[in-house]
Amino acid sequence: MSSVLPLSAGSGRWNGEGMNANTHTHTPTAVSVLGLGQMGAALAAAFLAAGHPTTVWNRTPAKAEPLVDRGAAHAATVAEAVAASDLIVVCVLDYPAVRALLGPEAPALRGRTVVNLTTGSPEQARAEAEWAAGHGIGYLDGGIMTTPPGIGDSAHMILYAGDAEPLARYRPVLAVLGDPVDLGRDAGLASLYDAGLLGLMWSVFGGWLHATALTGADGVTARDFTRVADRWLRTVAWFMGGYAEQIDQGEYPGADATIDVQVAAIGHLLHAGDARGVDGRLPRLHLELMRSAVDAGHGGDSYARLIEAFRK
Template sequence: MKSEHTETPVTVLGLGRMGSALAGALLAAGHPTTVWNRTPGKADALVARGALRADTVADAVTASDLLVVCVLDHAAVTALLQPVAGQLAGRTLVNLTSGSPEQARETAAWAAGHGIAYLDGGIMTTPEGVGLPTSMILYSGSPEALAAHRGTLAVLGDPIDLGADAGLASLYDAGLLGLMWSVFGGWLHATALVGADGVAAGTFTPVALRWLTTVGGFLDRYAGQIDAGHYPGDDATIDVQLAAVEHLLHAGRERGVDGRLPEFHRELMAKAVAEGNGGDSYARLVDAFRRP
């Protein structure tokens, strides 16, 4: 018995590493998959696996009611789709191209003006992770489109519905990448610090990962404080943490480790203490990042 997924044709526009991974996951799940790329040769491997090659964007668009586009940027999306806007009417466009929330909202407005159901997406994995149920793909835009195609989109990764505002997937994507780089930076600094005393990264990292689980619990607690605008220092206050960061900076100086990252945290904490908020929780520092 065929699954419902095999009955849903999909077109994928753009066959870079990510676009090829998306098309490959759809093929693996049994979807009739039409592919197009500006350089036709990039479709060869997918065609060998059973994909249908479209010679033009117009041919690709008319091949399926569900279209996934993953190209360089939103300018490329516009250049591809504007000439075929009339043929897109009545279809669903899933834009997995990286961009800003403003660009996503602009594209959503353009799509609505042409009778196109629109979803904007953020792929929270590398190409190797596409198709795994543990990988998140963020979606925002038409609730009806997501409900209609959730089963198909789920073969690409776990679909996370962020709501009707088409800009939210791109906004979350940007914020989550910033979080990732901050974690990477903190881990690299810590690895350099302990490595100066001969501790291997492979020895330190399992302990670091266990610590991050604890840190995740603090994030959950602090989220409620931020939403309430109330920062009770009932765990570890800013003034206590300001004293603790000095130990980190001292250890780094003794080992010749670049201290700019913890120095930035010390600056934020010192400012909060100077403003009379030293008895608050660390979550109070969100104000340092907000627009005055």
């Protein structure tokens, strides 16, 4: 079992007043990781790989062993883990578990920073931020936008929201996990974006699986279809950029393609699917949404008009 190395400069403690001299250095920074499930273990491994003295704690202690073999210090208790570092990263199942772990340690956490990378709701995140502020604890809420194998790769985003100063202070340390994206001071925003982005992912997965089943029915392999789909998604992202401007302006000119034209086009998708015995629930849902806009007299508008169908 290794011991925690001393910080090379300053305490790094959050005092709520501004950054200290070692804020932007890349010196080793002590970090404690609470929760060593699939994700927590990947986070701890990334800190270790970057040379940050890492203390680990998990409810089931055996999960710490592979990390201790790689140089982590093992904390037998949450209190020990909190005492070891000014930066505490938490990644457990849910927010009730986070509070159960941190609640009894509130006095010891004062002046330190908690980075909560556990998935939860915006309301839970805001409540946690309020609790932390009430105890003089720096708080960042995070949304990890990748899976454990993606940790340590700056191609992937980790969303942060909450206190500005700890984020500025620890940004270089947190950057070893993935590209840190600052969503601002409302601690609920990381969870809100996370939920929305997962919804987007499931919609894309659904559309991709439907299309893969459709093309696969005529012998196209998933790999061949996906090569083309990958390029198409970039074009779709380009469409979204233009439609986002329309949504923010509240005007939906159908200058590129109208909803009427897309109602006709989705008919071909439904026909092709029915002819091949492919489940058509997803495209029918899209058709239903498009028809609601057409029925309201907006068939000549762009697809962005459908935002109104979601804002009931």
